[in-house]
Amino acid sequence: MRNRLKTALAVGAAMLTAFGSRGAGSEGDTLRCQPVTSVYSLEAGHQSSLSTYLSPLTYGGPVFGASGSWSKALARDPERLTMSFDTKADVADMLNPYGNARMIGLDFQFQWGLSRRWRLADGWQLQAGGDIGIDAGALYLIRNGNNPVAAQASVAIAPRGRVAKTLHIGRLPVLLADEVRLPSLSVFFSPEFGETYYEIYLGNHKGLAHCGWWGNNFCISNLLSADLDFGRTAMRLGYRMEVRSSYVCSLNTRIITHSLVIGVIPQGLGLKKHRLPAHISAIYAVY
Numbered sequence: 001m002r003n004r005l006k007t008a009l010a011v012g013a014a015m016l017t018a019f020g021s022r023g024a025g026s027e028g029d030t031l032r033c034q035p036v037t038s039v040y041s042l043e044a045g046h047q048s049s050l051s052t053y054l055s056p057l058t059y060g061g062p063v064f065g066a067s068g069s070w071s072k073a074l075a076r077d078p079e080r081l082t083m084s085f086d087t088k089a090d091v092a093d094m095l096n097p098y099g100n101a102r103m104i105g106l107d108f109q110f111q112w113g114l115s116r117r118w119r120l121a122d123g124w125q126l127q128a129g130g131d132i133g134i135d136a137g138a139l140y141l142i143r144n145g146n147n148p149v150a151a152q153a154s155v156a157i158a159p160r161g162r163v164a165k166t167l168h169i170g171r172l173p174v175l176l177a178d179e180v181r182l183p184s185l186s187v188f189f190s191p192e193f194g195e196t197y198y199e200i201y202l203g204n205h206k207g208l209a210h211c212g213w214w215g216n217n218f219c220i221s222n223l224l225s226a227d228l229d230f231g232r233t234a235m236r237l238g239y240r241m242e243v244r245s246s247y248v249c250s251l252n253t254r255i256i257t258h259s260l261v262i263g264v265i266p267q268g269l270g271l272k273k274h275r276l277p278a279h280i281s282a283i284y285a286v287y
Contacts, residue, residue: 041263065090107137156186
């Protein structure tokens, strides 16, 4: 009985050893993980805003904001499919051309999207896809007593594209990228010409929602960035340009923003390879 028990234990140990060796060394048993790449940024620049609902003049001044982005390669096809969440909030303090009236601008954005990517030669990569986004904010004209606020709200479907290239500055890996988002089909809010928000409050809700396309609600966002990957963390330096405009009910709105972007990527980009166990491979969404 004792000999049979020893034999069974020996066979079990041999099987475990063989299974462990197969899991560590076989490519078929390599464990793949898809880390979430998070980017947290502060933005500062200049904004110019025109809202003929409030004033025929264009106001301009500094704008400050914060943004966050989270992207991940999808487990179904991590080499090609990625998912992303993006959010941004900013506030602008603007004056009219004569410097005697002030306007405050507030804006919040959120997008969820899917993209397909193509890895090309020499470190180039292309991504193309789409997202659905929410944009909400307001322009507040301090000196206007009757109608001091013009609300901004829209829900849009947008194609988006990204081109990126990896290179090295000395031993430092750098990812250069240009990402463009172009809202194309939307539903957005606008009152009628001369309609006050008090009338809306009293129940005049007809004609407030409008179908938007490039002809009456043109918007575009372009982010140029350079990500410096130090390994455990990375740094983003970039420039963002945004245009948000609409023309409906004889009301013209145009908001143009130019901002410098400085951000941190807490876990890095994966360009500088970490020492992972042999049976684990990481697939990142951004390169």
